[in-house]
Amino acid sequence: MAVWNKKEISQSLVKDLEKKYGADALTATIFARRGITEGKEILYYLEDDLRFQHSPFSFSIMEDAVDRIISAVEEHEKVLIFGDRDVDGVTATTVLYDCLKDMGIDVQYRLPEGNDAYGLSISAIDDFSKDFGSLIITVDCGISNNTEVAHAAELGIDVIIVDHHNPQEMLPSPAIIIDPKCIDSGYPFPDISGCAVVFKLVSALRFSQSKWYKQEVTLLNIIPEENSYCIDCIKLRNLIPVRQIKEYVIPGETSISQTKLPSFLSGQIILVWNKDRIQSFLTNSFGTGIEFNLLDMRLEIGAIIPQFKNFELSKIKTLSKIARYGNHAPTEIGGFYNIYVTYVQMALKKEFPDLMQKEDRDLQLVALAALSDIMPMKDENRIFVKKGLASINSGRIRPGLLEIMSVLNMLGKHISSTDVSWTIVSNLNAAGRLGHPELAADLFISNDPSYREMAARKIKELNAERKQLSQDAWDYAGIQAQTSIPLHNDKLCVVIDERINRGVSGIVAGRLVSLYNIPAITATFVGQTVIGSMRSCRGLDSSDFLNRFGDIFINHGGHTCAAGFSFLRDRLPEFEQKLIEESARIELEKSTADIYEIDAEIPSAYLTPDILNICDTFEPFGEKNPQLLFMSKKLKVIDAMFMGKTEKQHLKLIINTKNNKWPALFWNEGERLHRDFEIGDEIDILYHIERNTFNGIETTQLILVDLKKSAQ
Secondary structure (H helix, E strand, O other): OOEEEOOOOOHHHHHHHHHHHOOOHHHHHHHHHHOOOOHHHHHHHHOOOHHHOOOHHHOOOHHHHHHHHHHHHHOOOEEEEEOOOOHHHHHHHHHHHHHHHHOOOEEEEEOOOOOOOOOOOHHHHHHHHHOOOOEEEEEOOOOOOHHHHHHHHHOOOEEEEEOOOOOOOOOOOOOEEEOOOOOOOOOOOOOOOHHHHHHHHHHHHHHOOOOOOOOEEEEEEEEEOOOOEEEEEEEEEOOEEEEEEEEEEOOOOOOHHHOOHHHHHOOOEEEEOOHHHHHHHHHHHHOOOOOOOEEEOHHHHHHHOHHHOOOOHHHHHHHOHHHHOOOOOOOHHHHHHHHHHHHHHHHHHHHOOOHHHHHHHHHHHHHHHHHHOOOOOOOHHHHHHHHHHHHHHOOOOOOOHHHHHHHOOOOOOOOOHHHHHHHHHHHHHHHHHOOOHHHHHHHHHOOOHHHHHHHHHHHHHHHHHHHHHHHHHHHHHHHHHHHHHHHOOOOOEEEEOOOOOHHHHHHHHHHHHHHHOOOEEEEEEEOOEEEEEEEOOOOOOHHHHHHOOOOOOOEEEEOOOEEEEEEEHHHHHHHHHHHHHHHOOOOOOOOOOOEEEOOEEOOHHHOOOOHHHHHHHHOOOEOOEOOOOEEEEEEEEEEEEEEOOOOOOEEEEEEEOOOOEEEEEEOOOHHHEOOOEOOOOEEEEEEEEEEEEEOOEEEEEEEEEEEEEOOO
């Protein structure tokens, strides 16, 4: 029997969250119940400005990648983008292709087609070499292509790897590698999509066209204290802090040679806020014999952000949103840094007026990629998806996406993360699953509207075919799956069947995980090669698990919850035996499948459509951020009807609250009417709140998750 769990929370914590972050009581309650209590987490729920994303130059090797691509422009080189066949790979290919085209590069792209294996191939390298190409950029793949990268080097071809998959112990060489999961990447958040990593590279390339690229500057501020001055300095390169010092000097007593300032400031452009004030403090500290080359930023920044030009840093630090979400008190030098970065970003958009439009266009695809690759909906992924969805819902839909949405009858309705995941992504992925990823790439890249419409219709047809193949595969997998579980120590489900189309193996594995709540492997045959997918749950890292079979595989790799592999058919008995042995070593976390974690209880009088505003705060929903689950008690069922084409499969209820009558859908639970409740009964319910659009009219409805008759 399902457990309804409403976690006890501290009311003082709720009040603190309300006060500190300006959240309403219900939002603060949900934050507390979900354990979202740190400012750096809350920021990404309450803010959606791109200013809060991480800098592309956080990647320690980003400059090297940018410089190599700039060299390709200057030397008129041919560049190949090699991507993956899924939505993440196709969108990553598109975003980079658009950028390199804009830069005037002779660029082409290639994706695995038909039964091609995942990742960069020897044949692709050889073909590109014959075409006198000199630079390959892999996107959403490459991190496991050691042999292929070495082969490219032998042919005189450089490789830049732009990936987000888990790296193996030995990295490809020689290559410039941009992957947030590499230990030394420098990037603060590892769980972004392949397309998002490409977006970082593209952002860095656009930044390189400005005067601030590689510019080193030092921000300097002085705070007078009782008998001394506190001198704060931050050295920046590409807007990233690279070094910081703080010196305390006593005027007339501390010599500048006794401080780190001479070596720190030597050769630097020194930026200050209110030059006269800072110069006065420096003169008081060190006398008039030492000159400091100070550049006053107050008027320059004030010209772009007028509201700040008359403020001192002591005031500016309190207005910083970034500081509000920090885990320490705001500082003047921190406020100076934040406003300086904001100023540069605004100046860039003024200097390059089409920058926002390009970012807008790219973010629609970054949002698709994040949802399709099941990235956790936290940190900057939330901003990517929020901005992408906002752009789509504004009507500024990029070419390609417009055509597929039109074919799927999605224009004119509010698009949510669920709509993207279940409808747009599933159709686009069908092209890659059935061996035609070029259709999806061409859909986004082609300048011909009639071609894009044709491609969109073909993709819809492929998705219908994919659905049938998935159903066929499920029919084949059912009995095998059940019998395999005890063989694998009740910890793993394995299906290997040549009748399964390789393009749906991951779908079948995911469905097996949902059904049995244990990790699953599904594999099939392509010629003399076994190709398979693994989906995981309950704390088992699929990538680490597959590493145990490295001596068997031709290649393998992926994420914590999803991975793939291939090996020669004659090694199948060895693989099957090792699966049995390794399954005994699997340690799974305790199952929580029958526990419903309630976010908030909503009394009948407060159950109004306004709660959708709360839901919007927590959108986008997805991995690590499930839909809000509400509970309400003692609601009267005033009507009920069955739904379903052939049988009484679903229920539609009309539920009476104090102020509203709510439609409530209960999927696949038709048998519960007359068994668990009757029309006229009072019931307690668990539910999501969603928008429903029909014939252009938007209404609000409840989606029931569970119900029970109210206690009398």
